[in-house]
Amino acid sequence: MFRYYLKLGLFSIRKNPVLSSLMVAAIAVGIGACMTILNIDYVMSGNPIPHRSDVLYHVQVDSWDPNDPYEDPDLPPEQVTYLDGHALWQAQAARRQVLSYKSSRVVQPAGDDERPFAALTRSTTSDFFAMFDTPFLYGGGWDASADNNEDYVVVIGREVNERVFGGRDSVGETIVLNNQPYRVMGVMDAWEPLPKFYDVNNGPFEEVEELFIPFSVSIANEMGSAGNTSCWKPAEGGWEGRLASECIWMQLWVELHGEREKEAYLAFLDGYAESQKAAGRFPRPVNNRLNNVTEWMDDREVVAEDVNVLLGIAVLFLIVCLLNTIGLLLAKVARRTGDISLRRALGASRRAVFAQYIVEAGMIGAAGGVLGIGMTWLGLQGIRGLYGELDFIARLVAMDWPIIFMAVGLAIVAALAAALYPTWRACRVHPASQLKAL
Amino acid sequence: MLRMQDVSKIYRTDTVETHALRQFSLQVNEGEFVSVTGPSGSGKTTFLNIAGLLEEASGGIYELDGRDVAGLNDSERSRLRNEKIGFIFQSFNLIPELDVFDNVDVPLRYRGFDAAERRQRIERVLDIVGLASRSKHLPSQLSGGQQQRVAIARALAGDPRFLLADEPTGNLDSQMADSVMELLTEINGAGTTIIMVTHEPSLAERAQRNIHVRDGQVFDGEPEIHLAAQTA
DSSP states (O other): OHHHHHHHHHHHHHHSHHHHHHHHHHHHHHHHHHHHHHHHHHHHHSOSSTTTTTTEEEEEOOOOOSSSOSBTTTBOOSSBOHHHHHHHHHHTOSSEEEEEEEEEEEEEOSSSSSOOEEEEEEEEOTTHHHHTTOOEEEEOOOOHHHHHHTOOEEEEOHHHHHHHHTTSOOTTOEEEETTEEEEEEEEEOOOOOSSOGGGGGGOTTSOOOSEEEEHHHHHHTTOOOSSOOBOSSOOOSHHHHHHTSSOBOBEEEEEOOHHHHHHHHHHHHHHHHHHHHHTTOOOSOOOOEEEEHHHHHHHTTOSOHHHHHHHHHHHHHHHHHHHHHHHHHHHHHHHTHHHHHHHHHTTOOHHHHHHHHHHHHHHHHHHHHHHHHHHHHHHHHHHHHHHOSOHHHHHHTOOOHHHHHHHHHHHHHHHHHHHHHHHHHHHTOOHHHHHTTO | OEEEEEEEEEEEOSSOEEEEEEEEEEEEOTTOEEEEEOOTTSSHHHHHHHHTTSSOOSEEEEEETTEEOTTOOHHHHHHHHHHHEEEEOTTOOOOTTSOHHHHHHHHHHHHTOOHHHHHHHHHHHHHHTTOGGGTTOOGGGSOHHHHHHHHHHHHHTTOOSEEEEESTTTTSOHHHHHHHHHHHHHHHHTTOEEEEEOSOHHHHTTSSEEEEEETTEEOOSSOOOOHHHHHO
């Protein structure tokens, strides 16, 4: 009977093209508005590294001002000082640990025709690539000895490899950064963790850096941070003073498997904090924290509150569109009481009438969903137009296949929900009262 | 057999109570052709609706083919209606966007027959009503008489025990009306019980028996016209 109901639905849509089009349009507009915001929310709230998110932990230790917490209510700083980051990294108390910060380098391509260009850089330790499972086009990361020996090695992104080496396998070749030659260890393949979990405080939707160089090399070359830096008391005495300061500007991540390792590492952090207290630092009560990737994204409220408000408004808008659809469906049922009565007289049960109208509503919903995908695309393009061609906006407004399927699914479900009352009314049509008037 | 015993039908609003049928008793035997006459508002159509299970009686007993229909739920009533009753309406009530074949197909779909069975039944009844060559025509491409023949074919397709016809020739000229009546007589001759509501005494006389309804009751003031006895 399902195919028969599909055929009847098609007849009905053709018979009432204006009414049907209005319903499809109402659903499409509602779905478009809802899915536009949902798309952004989905991209913002996705798990950027699902297969490892429960073993990667962001480290916080409270080195902050004794008089004011870093953030209410009594939260430790979101980054670490060089003193703490370096000491904790050097202790190698976890399976793996990554200490890194955002910086910048000028790339100087070979040849007179090529102009130098700036590239975002991550100064990091060797575990970065294994811990965060970064994909490589050629080669790989460096090993721990490069960290310790301050080797001038680099992992470059696809774009830099394209611009400097024409896209060829450049492993082993030399690239000049800030007038210093670095040996290429690897070329990273396309990698776009969304959000950029390993450094959310410098923009969770920023692009991944194009250059990765050893942390020790950056420190030796006095390369400062290109990211956020916060201090509760001023740093004094140049670069050495900065390294010895209480300013936070680095991110520390560790890899821990299971509760036992986590508890052991927390105990290690507590012991470290106590030792710093004994040395006259860490004036606040011990307040160390470990958050895995998803906990850290939630903690930092990566999905902005106003996006959630917008999502609520969009859902309300969808409901308004559905109420309109209910009205239109009621009008359609009112026009078709004769047909319903006749079918009832010829043996259709209420259930059969219900099925017929629900299938028709589903068809309208599917059409609304397909049109809604177009509306969603328009909505996302509108946002892009509004905010300009910023990279992170472009990443936020990219449509995902799950969203496309969800749009159609949501439209069908919404249409079926909207059709429930009109269909119930259709089932209640009294056939005897209508047949004579046909 | 169709039997009604003291059937009543009351329509109620907040302020008014209308007795459409009262102590309505009737028996129609298998194979009969019964005409039902009476003035407008006498309860003819209400009787037909109750007989056709489109409405429930307010009281009394109604047995269709030996089965008491009181207390049947909607699905059971729909199935019984689909299997045992065929309707013919004054204004044909064909679905305009469906062609002749698909119009006749409607009750068979609800019966659950497979495609081959439906096709065979549709071709057979269209042959009976003389419209086999018009199966792909839309109702709007047919004359009134042809449309009523399609409606008759639709009513016959499920091999019902009863045909309920409400003014089946009311919208036809006399020539077409005559042809439709001839067809109904042929169908009755093949064994289908027919109950036909009509205003036309001349058409009523073509049935085997006439029942006159007045004020919601089978009228006893005048003798029923026992046409079968007259013609025997």
